Amino acid sequence: MFAEIITIGDEILIGQIIDTNSAFIAQELNKIGVSVYQISSVQDDRAHILKALREAESRSDIVIVTGGLGPTKDDITKHTLCEYFGDTLVENHEVLLHVEEIFKKYISSPISELNRQQAWVLSRAEVLHNEYGTAPGMWIQRNGKVVVSLPGVPFEMKHLITTKVVPRIIEGFKRPFIVHKTMITYGMGESAIAEILEPVEVRLPSEVKLAYLPSLGSVRLRLTGKGPDKDQLNALVQSEANKIKALLGNLIYGEDGGEPIEELVANLLIQKNMTLGTAESFTGGRIAQKITSIPGASAYFKGSVVSYATQTKIEVLKVPQALIEQYSVVSAQVAEAMASNLRALLKTDFAIATTGNAGPTKGDADVEVGTVYIAIASPKRVIVEKYLMGSQRDRVVQKSVNKAFELLQKEILKL
Template sequence: MVAEIITIGDEILIGQIIDTNSAYIASELQKLGVAVYQITSVQDDREHILKALRDAESRAQLVLITGGLGPTKDDITKHTLTEYFEDQLVENQEVLQHIEFLFEKYISTPISDLNRRQAMVPSKARILHNAHGTAPGMWIKGKAAVFVSLPGVPFEMKQLFQDQLVPKIITEFTRPVLLHKTLITYGLGESAIAERIAHWEDSLPVHMKLAYLPNLGKVRLRVSIRGTDPEALQDELQQRLGELKMLISDILFAEEDGEPLEVTLGKLFRAKGKSLAAAESFTGGKIAAQLTAVPGASQYFRGSLVSYATSVKSGLLGVSQALIKEHSVVSEAVACAMAANARKLMHSDIAVATTGNAGPTKGDSKSPIGTVYIALATENGVFAEKFTMGNHRERIVQKSVHKAFELLQKEILKY
């Protein structure tokens, strides 16, 4: 089964906003066994949208559209869909009641006729309830494909996608089984890995694929398999993965099922019943931000103390000024003290700490830019590792966050 995604909005094409909707939709469709053939972004223009709809229907069985559903004149998706399907707009009473409810309970400005106009939908559309917004989703059957129009606001779209659209895709379409497994490697580049596993990769059957996903010091190897028998596919996938692991055992760090490492970490900490705290310097709270972006983080994550300034490390965090003076603020000793004190202050089982030079200047440290120390404090002791992360500030920070998560994963798996 093949799908296409169309995003509508001038703001995407001029770079005013980043199209995160397409990435989310494509990722979720893959989980359902739906392959995305093409993603297209078009401006708020009638002819441009009509052409995109025609082209998509010629290639796909499912076409998902986001954006252009607002109350203002530049939001023309509904009108263009009505023209495409030779339909007319009608007022949907359920949508109207929901809009009036939202304004009465959550919106301070008075409701206007412009807002009520969002209850006007194509008569051929089946409404997908948008619990968090005024623009409903719409499901319309075309001659060769089903068209689904979704709101452009990301949190509205995601909730509607999961609650309303996923069940309909499952019941309305026959889909293949699609399984993924990702191996995370460190210490070898993409091309070197490709040379090492070339024979294994060449032997893969046509229903299996390998993708190389290099990013910030690591290479993820995603193996995908497609078919109809879930048990047989799982057995075949595990057999092939076993062969691959033997070839890369010296650089293999972890496995994942296509989810971010912070999600995997949360599952592991909750399963082990352990708590986590952080003391961050140059990472500026990014460890905490990524952990707490995942629902349920409060079950294991105590918090983070962002001790960006040296005075805060010695003051609030309690790192000895003598220790800082002797070893420098960017050092193994200070990183270990930060982790140990954070663990004690926040009464956690494990604590992680970061200190380093992200540049462009050296600040209070004499260490070269890119020098990073990441420490872990556990019930078994405290240790730190030194890394050299290059000279690009943003990459230094994000690579360090990734490395902190990797060290945490390795540690929590010991319990």
């Protein structure tokens, strides 16, 4: 079965706020086997809303609308729904008492007629009590289809979705099961992975689909199964996942819903009773930030030197000036010295070092923008890898942070 989501509000369309409501609703619907066919954002405009409702109801079993239920004149959702369903607004006594109670308890200004109008609902709608706000939700059913109107305030909407809407959908509609399994890879691009997985893809069962979701430094592989038998579906998706794992091996470092790579690294360090430090230049402390965001990081992380300036590399990390003059501050030799000297300075088992040119200008190094070197110093050796990460500054930094964790994980596993 299909659902559509319509968010109403000029503030979304002009970029004043980000529509997080649709993402939450889609996730909750997916959990119960309802596929989202389309998501739309429309203006606070009667004709636009009517058109969106007509199109959505023609395609889907459930239409969920958020926004436009406030007390001001630009909030026209209720009146437009009345027109769409040929209905009228009536005052709901329970909602009115709730609105008056909210004003009495929490709002110092007197309740106005506009506020009381929050208790007006469609006469044929089933009211969904909104205990956290003044605008109730409405469940409107006709011809076997449902239109649900919800407030746009995220925490009010979320509560109504989880406590009112989802339980009613489960009770009133027969739904298939949807099963997802997502594996996360590092170290290879989308097209290269697709070539390796071609033997699996061409033989996928009709109930299962494979999607590639590339991001900075990693590719998520999402298997989705859809069918009437949950146990059979789980077994089918797991069987295809096993085939993918057999082909990709160590390229897969984890699964969605599992630990991010920095937590996997943290757990490895804890298991081996080993420590880590970082010497960061162009990454500006981003690696350290990811590490220290994990509770208990002090057990294995000793600290970081953000040696953004060349002089800091010389004075704090003791990188020889002659080495910089000979090879450039962005070089394998400098990255190696940074990692080795940081490891000695902080007395750690491992050290990560980054030096590079993230742009937009060349800075102290006469190298191409996007050139980066990442070094990992371990008890046994120092490795240095060179990468060309492109020309967009934020992407260069984030891709490098991800790559640093990937390299570190591989070195830890070798001990």
